[in-house]
Amino acid sequence: MKDVNLSVTLGPIKLKNPVMTASGTFGYGREFADLVPLEELGAVVVKGISLKPRPGNPPPRIVEACAGLINSVGLENPGVEVFVKDKLPYLQKRNVPVVVNIFGESVEEYAEVASILDDQPGVIALEINISCPNVEAGGMVFGSNSSTAGRVVEAVKRTTSKPIITKLSPQVTSIAEIAQAVEQAGSDIVACINTIPAMAVDIYTRTPRLGNVIGGLSGPAIKPIALKCVFDVVQAVDIPVIGIGGIATAEDALEFLLVGAKAVQVGSVNLTNPRASIEILEGIRNFLIEQGISNVEDYIGTLKVLSHGEN
Amino acid sequence: MKDVNLSVTLGPIKLKNPVMTASGTFGYGREFADLVPLEELGAVVVKGISLKPRPGNPPPRIVEACAGLINSVGLENPGVEVFVKDKLPYLQKRNVPVVVNIFGESVEEYAEVASILDDQPGVIALEINISCPNVEAGGMVFGSNSSTAGRVVEAVKRTTSKPIITKLSPQVTSIAEIAQAVEQAGSDIVACINTIPAMAVDIYTRTPRLGNVIGGLSGPAIKPIALKCVFDVVQAVDIPVIGIGGIATAEDALEFLLVGAKAVQVGSVNLTNPRASIEILEGIRNFLIEQGISNVEDYIGTLKVLSHGEN
Amino acid sequence: MKKHQEEAVILDNIPIIGQDTYRLILQAPMIAREARPGQFVMVRVDKSYDPFLRRPFSFFRIDKEEGIIEIGYKVVGRGTTLLSQKKRGQTVDLLGPLGNGFRLPPEDTSDIWVIAGGVGITALIPCLEDLRIKRPKAKRVLFYGVKTASELIPSSFFKSLCHEVLYSTDDGTMGFRGVITECIDYHVQKGEKLPSVIYACGPLIMLKHIARWALAHSIPGQFCLESIMGCGLGACLGCAVPGNIRHGNSEKGYVHVCFEGPVFPVENIRWDEL
Amino acid sequence: MKKHQEEAVILDNIPIIGQDTYRLILQAPMIAREARPGQFVMVRVDKSYDPFLRRPFSFFRIDKEEGIIEIGYKVVGRGTTLLSQKKRGQTVDLLGPLGNGFRLPPEDTSDIWVIAGGVGITALIPCLEDLRIKRPKAKRVLFYGVKTASELIPSSFFKSLCHEVLYSTDDGTMGFRGVITECIDYHVQKGEKLPSVIYACGPLIMLKHIARWALAHSIPGQFCLESIMGCGLGACLGCAVPGNIRHGNSEKGYVHVCFEGPVFPVENIRWDEL
């Protein structure tokens, strides 16, 4: 066998391979251009974009954890207008498939960002980050509740013709339930997981290690949790699922594909190894060749599970 | 300063120091007796006990993860009668303060186990594990819902005069809400966290790595998540909180005390370093001496937090 | 028998076969004093928490007078790779001795077969030594199978401990050509007298075959099993395998390799479920 | 300027001061070719994911012809401890060059003060070298403060690069007794002419004092800042510090040490919020 077919179809979108980068860990793509051949990736998911520019959280914004990091960057971004004018053109010119991660403080804000991006070429999908505080509803996160999550998706759906990926937070009682709600609301694809709420403190100064006190844990430490979330969601919905969380090697990525993710996003490891995404892509190819599998879709979701009970 | 006062008062119970062992990682105490001076610990929390003997889950029951492990032991235990007859006497004879971790498949079963243990000397508290499937309610975990969690606590409260610790699962939308529910229901103390649902698979055999498919993640990897849970719960309730999750060093334990845990439980690291609990106790003592703090309670909950916003 | 956590000094750590099977010689007087053949130690391969769990290894040699123990290990993954990089003079953190060890056969036992597959030989060497001393009248035959001759550990380690050695290699480069179970069949068919008892250690697939054969012929056997281990102390219940022992726990029982084993009477394991 | 990820061979890794400040000499031709004083590299101290993040270090020496770079680092925690254990001949994974580097002062600059606290000296040495070559007519004075004389890096590294060196030590074991800001005050009070520009690198507390002083006297300054770094590439936005640059983002701006810095004009940082 000479080569394998790595292309995957996720509902309305087709990717040349299942490896994307995760929002917030790969900037606007250009930052990695010296190191990674961007056009070879399945897609680049850019840092979260809101209607208005946002300064982000006070420093320190990052603290290292065991096999990962906690961040409280706080969604710093230049706003959708500056994004379209200054950031997006580079990726469009290079023909890199772009997924724009969007968020808002209200349902309307989500919808408005989406509508502004609707006519942008090269943007193959919008990824809705619902792990954001709903300012109207007292700061509860949109994604922590089936009904608010659904409402965001419906509103975005109305204002855009682009395929919608809804990105779920793991900090819920049942991620499967939220996934079903956003499927119902019209999401084309679902992605999980976002970072897990976490914290670090300094026992000497007796202060939090993050300016924002609370942050989100990511990196290899969370992989087993993310894999379980993806497994649950794959079982619960009919729309395609993108796996995210602690993926650092091709083997990790293959684990997510095995439980049924149609594609993966490579996140925090980009900080440790900026070439991780492309190395993972190579590793997946080599594994499939070695295993005599000519089509990556033949591997996806082939986990043999008899039954399972309590933990 | 010659020595420090390490004793802590958790509502109705007083511990000679804040270091206990976590259920399921320290057997019935005796297994560690060659290595750890059991009577020096704040308390030994024994493996979960149910009304009837239970075989536990099929192997493999353990798989290593990045900085931790996933287990699906599945609550194997000899049942409360054999426990009282064969396991407990050893700890009673040695005057080791014992906390018995209990669980059931129904509210009644919890209550019955509790009533059997009610007259046992040396048992300073019962720890209710509510991360168990509620067989009557279709297998949903008791602890995933304020009302079922509350019902278990109320039922146990009615059948025992022992202080009650309720141990919370992190896999909920708001752990603070569950904590408030069990406080309302009469729990004297709350402990968090239990393991986090997780999974591992083998990309070559395409099978789960655990006999039970799903397991629970524990160990240093989960510490930042556990710390955030404890921080949230401390803010939400007035009863004392016990911190659990990834504690491997004295510094880790002190972090939990700093955010407001009145005591800690040392879990998975007992497998890596069987003397961890006693070394952590020593480390806390040395830290307090070094910092000129004569009373551990003067350190507990002294984290300086101004305000915090979104993640 | 007291368990110890001991920081052991590495006296040597060198390959004994090819590049991937090592012999680790350790100064560990507390553990050596209590150790018995068939028992094991849990080794912390790194000070960090990655890898998180200790790794179990059987005793390959126990020298109580000198306070020395040895293990023989094959490099198969992350932990054993880290172990193989340790140098003489460094220390490793050991926990042991753990498990039950081999029991001796009845005094009047006449024929003992010791069946070793691959690196399983290492656990059986101190067993053979014990049998030689304590059952001197029994005939000890060693069946020893590996993939290819270059994987055999040097016969100097065991030749003097038994009356006969029957080698088998998958590729025929030494002794019988075929797997060890075929080698046994062959000798039985040739009319070799069946043993009074067998001791076995090796890959699961080999143990299963031999167990079935032993059960069919009602030959008592002691089998040394492996399982993923958490604590090694009987506390975490992570090392369970399907077993026939009913120890108050339940109908469908599990036995625990770290404290009811690692050596089990053949009839105590539900081999088909393994 | 292209960024490279380069597996660099360690030519040497030896203490230059006492036991805790090291000099790491690396064969890294791709990075050396592009590097400028004030820029930095992100070093992956271990192949594992613990520690997870790379560690940033300024260039201490850049030899474009030989393709060699050096960093000088102080052992302060886990990552730098691991780094200090690496041996000649091993390799480390580098990412660089990163950040903006020091800018040259105007052609007609007459007096330059270079102010170094502790290990901050290492970033300023290539800066001094650049100034000597490109602004040869300016007078270069180095203020160099440490806790005690034994923490000074040998003067052979910088003596020839400046016209004057003013040492200060907290305990008076070398030069002025007191902290570096007091040393500066002392010289100013003695009537020393104020500089046209300052370059500073050192502990935050020192930078804050000097910034306040420089702003009060309207002396332009370039300050090399530190921050916890995620990517070093401008992608994660983790390295933000309160700044006065308004780059479209917001009212209350943050600047990013890894790409808008690490060298900032003194007026661009909100020092009081640091």
Ligand SMILES: Cc1cc2nc3c(=O)[nH]c(=O)nc-3n(C[C@H](O)[C@H](O)[C@H](O)COP(=O)(O)OP(=O)(O)OC[C@H]3O[C@@H](n4cnc5c(N)ncnc54)[C@H](O)[C@@H]3O)c2cc1C
């Ligand atoms: C009681 C007992 C005695 C043993 N004695 C020896 C011996 O004398 N010589 C020898 O070479 N090997 C022995 N083993 C096997 C040895 O423990 C494993 O080969 C070793 O743990 C693999 O570690 P690793 O990190 O290199 O491999 P990994 O990369 O972790 O995994 C490689 C393989 O080893 C298995 N494994 C990993 N961790 C464990 C664990 N904690 N327990 C059991 N299996 C595991 C995995 O399932 C996998 O198949 C024994 C095992 C047991 C249970």
Ligand SMILES: Cc1cc2nc3c(=O)[nH]c(=O)nc-3n(C[C@H](O)[C@H](O)[C@H](O)COP(=O)(O)OP(=O)(O)OC[C@H]3O[C@@H](n4cnc5c(N)ncnc54)[C@H](O)[C@@H]3O)c2cc1C
């Ligand atoms: C642009 C820049 C250039 C630097 N140049 C030098 C140099 O030339 N020589 C030198 O000795 N040091 C330099 N530092 C500081 C150096 O990066 C830290 O000392 C090092 O990262 C500490 O790592 P550690 O694992 O040993 O310490 P840790 O155990 O991680 O922590 C010890 C201390 O170092 C700080 N620290 C940890 N990680 C980072 C990080 N990623 N970025 C910044 N600070 C961190 C922590 O806040 C803590 O106070 C520079 C920092 C920056 C941002």
Ligand SMILES: Cc1cc2nc3c(=O)[nH]c(=O)nc-3n(C[C@H](O)[C@H](O)[C@H](O)COP(=O)(O)O)c2cc1C
């Ligand atoms: C520094 C940082 C910034 C992030 N910013 C965003 C963001 O803007 N929007 C979003 O949906 N997720 C964001 N994430 C979450 C990641 O996209 C990803 O879901 C998460 O980190 C888990 O994957 P990982 O473990 O591979 O990093 C961010 C993560 C990190 C580490």
Ligand SMILES: Cc1cc2nc3c(=O)[nH]c(=O)nc-3n(C[C@H](O)[C@H](O)[C@H](O)COP(=O)(O)O)c2cc1C
């Ligand atoms: C092998 C194993 C068995 C456990 N058994 C129980 C149990 O029976 N009851 C219970 O409430 N928690 C049980 N736990 C959870 C621990 O008590 C603890 O809450 C969890 O492991 C997190 O702490 P750690 O990260 O320090 O291990 C078990 C954990 C492990 C690793």
Ligand code: FES
């Ligand atoms: S390994 Fe823990 S009980 Fe056997």
Ligand code: FES
């Ligand atoms: S470290 Fe990532 S943007 Fe500066």
